[in-house]
Amino acid sequence: MRLGIDEYTSLDSPFHRWDPRYKLIGLITLVFAFSFVRDLRMLLAMVGVTVVIYAVSRLPARFVARRLRYPSLFLLALLLILPFLSGENTLASWGPLALRQEGLIAASLIATRFICIIITGMVFLSTTPLLTNVKAMRALGLPDIMADMAFLAFRYLQEIGRDLRNMQTSMRLRGFKERRFSSRGLRTLAWLSGSLLVYSYERSESIYKAMILRGYGHAPHPQDEFHASSKDTFTLVAIIAIAAVFIAGDILLGHDTASLLQ
Amino acid sequence: MHIPDGVLPLPITGAGYAATAATTWYSIRRIRQRENYRQDIPKASLLTAAFFVASWIHIPMPPTSVHLVLNGLLGALLGYYAFPAILIGLFFQAVMFGHGGLTTLGVNAMIMGLPAIIAHYIFRLRQWRNNGASRKRTGVFGFLAGVTAMGVSVAMFVGILLTNLPAELNVVSERAAILALATAHVPVIFIEGTIAALVTTFLQRVRPKILDGV
Numbered sequence: 001m002r003l004g005i006d007e008y009t010s011l012d013s014p015f016h017r018w019d020p021r022y023k024l025i026g027l028i029t030l031v032f033a034f035s036f037v038r039d040l041r042m043l044l045a046m047v048g049v050t051v052v053i054y055a056v057s058r059l060p061a062r063f064v065a066r067r068l069r070y071p072s073l074f075l076l077a078l079l080l081i082l083p084f085l086s087g088e089n090t091l092a093s094w095g096p097l098a099l100r101q102e103g104l105i106a107a108s109l110i111a112t113r114f115i116c117i118i119i120t121g122m123v124f125l126s127t128t129p130l131l132t133n134v135k136a137m138r139a140l141g142l143p144d145i146m147a148d149m150a151f152l153a154f155r156y157l158q159e160i161g162r163d164l165r166n167m168q169t170s171m172r173l174r175g176f177k178e179r180r181f182s183s184r185g186l187r188t189l190a191w192l193s194g195s196l197l198v199y200s201y202e203r204s205e206s207i208y209k210a211m212i213l214r215g216y217g218h219a220p221h222p223q224d225e226f227h228a229s230s231k232d233t234f235t236l237v238a239i240i241a242i243a244a245v246f247i248a249g250d251i252l253l254g255h256d257t258a259s260l261l262q
Numbered sequence: 263m264h265i266p267d268g269v270l271p272l273p274i275t276g277a278g279y280a281a282t283a284a285t286t287w288y289s290i291r292r293i294r295q296r297e298n299y300r301q302d303i304p305k306a307s308l309l310t311a312a313f314f315v316a317s318w319i320h321i322p323m324p325p326t327s328v329h330l331v332l333n334g335l336l337g338a339l340l341g342y343y344a345f346p347a348i349l350i351g352l353f354f355q356a357v358m359f360g361h362g363g364l365t366t367l368g369v370n371a372m373i374m375g376l377p378a379i380i381a382h383y384i385f386r387l388r389q390w391r392n393n394g395a396s397r398k399r400t401g402v403f404g405f406l407a408g409v410t411a412m413g414v415s416v417a418m419f420v421g422i423l424l425t426n427l428p429a430e431l432n433v434v435s436e437r438a439a440i441l442a443l444a445t446a447h448v449p450v451i452f453i454e455g456t457i458a459a460l461v462t463t464f465l466q467r468v469r470p471k472i473l474d475g476v
Contacts, residue, residue, distance in 0.1 A: 027364070032276070034365075035267065035268065035271070036271075067359070067360035069360075074264075078269070085435040085438075086427070106427065111268070113267065114266055115268075117364065117365060118267055125356075130354075130358075145290055145299075145303065148307070150353075151307075152304060152307030152311075153351075153354075154354070156308055157311045157314060157315065157354075160308075160315045164319070178322065181321075181324055185322070186457070186460070189319055189457070190460030190461050190464060191460070191461075192319065193316040193332075193461050194460075194464035194468065196312045197312050197313075197465065198465070198472070201305060201308065201469065204305040207304045207308070
């Protein structure tokens with residue numbers, strides 16, 4: 001599986017230069033505001049803001065397309081089912097199948113919010129290295145245990161992934177057919193998972209010894225890793241203001257998909 | 263089995279974050295109560311990474327294949343470390359592959375993490391009135407931990423999804439949707455339980471120390 005970690009963090013854009021702590025606060029505020037929106041006019045505004053955010057980030061379109069591929073499968077299933085299951089006003093019918101207005105509107109609402117949130121999240125998170133994001137979260141109050149776990153898990157993810165690929169290659173060379181279901185095959189795959197756990201557990205014992213030798217648990221974490229400029233603060237205020245406009249605008253406009261029916 | 267962004271309303275995603283914050287706080291409190299808890303962090307972290315990688319293994323289920331969730335096994339082996347481990351795994355998935363969601367991170371963490379803690383307690387029962395659990399006993403409780411965790415996760419996933427769609431489903435449609443989603447997941451629940459049983463008996467034979475928990 002392709003991890004595609006930190007592929008585009010070296011590009012240069014206002015999002016790449018923004019303080020990661022402020023970027024995380026801005027992201028959470030904006031995506032929650034997006035998830036609140038139900039009115040058509042605000043949905044259209046949301047699409048506009050998302051397009052501007054994406055354009056400013058300079059991330060390539062193929063990266064966005066790749067990221068949208070997996071989650072879109074669930075969404076596609078929902079979009080295909082909902083217009084036929086929900087609502088009373090029939091728009092068209094084919095035998096027992098009836099396309100319903102309310103279901104179609106709900107499906108459009110979900111799809112628009114989904115695409116806008118995922119693209120916004122991608123821009124905010126993919127313009128900073130993943131480990132810097134974890135450091136920023138720690139600076140914002142993430143417990144040390146979780147930050148340490150995230151650093152270590154991330155550090156060894158690629159190595160354990162390589163172990164898995166090597167073991168799978170060995171299995172195939174010995175005649176294991178991955179695509180055929182059998183109780184023996186299931187047992188082999190369980191043992192494969194078990195072997196990964198054993199290797200990782202054994203590796204963790206030597207890692208702990210190495211960490212202790214380097215003073216783990218005694219050296220304080222650096223506190224002044226991030227420095228925000230007035231530009232960073234201004235950008236955060238602007239993003240929070242945009243989020244507030246979405247929430248206030250949606251409430252003023254009725255916070256209802258009913259506007260779509262008129 | 264992740265709920266993506268855009269599906270759930272703000273009060274539910276907000277409540278998901280609040281519940282996740284509270285459960286994380288409680289899990290970390292339980293971890294810190296242990297003597298020399300720092301020693302366990304590398305073990306928990308590498309097992310988290312190993313579980314993340316193991317979830318890429320596809321189990322053939324003709325005409326398709328499924329990938330493992332392993333939250334029951336994770337709970338059985340990691341105990342209270344399981345909840346932070348799942349939260350970290352979900353965050354990595356959201357950032358690396360766009361799986362799951364950012365606004366739904368809290369809800370998804372509860373769907374996967376809470377059953378993992380239940381699985382931890384179920385798996386501990388294997389030593390009830392029997393200090394050295396036999397391989398058969400380990401397998402049975404491994405299976406129960408895997409099946410229960412996945413079953414509870416599916417029930418939470420279906421319940422949260424269907425009651426919070428921004429569309430009213432009539433009673434017949436809602437029943438049909440619940441039945442279809444639940445039926446589709448039954449084989450996955452049993453595969454998760456079987457894998458958990460096979461892995462725990464494998465570990466008991468190869469490295470029994472891992473079963474004592476992190």
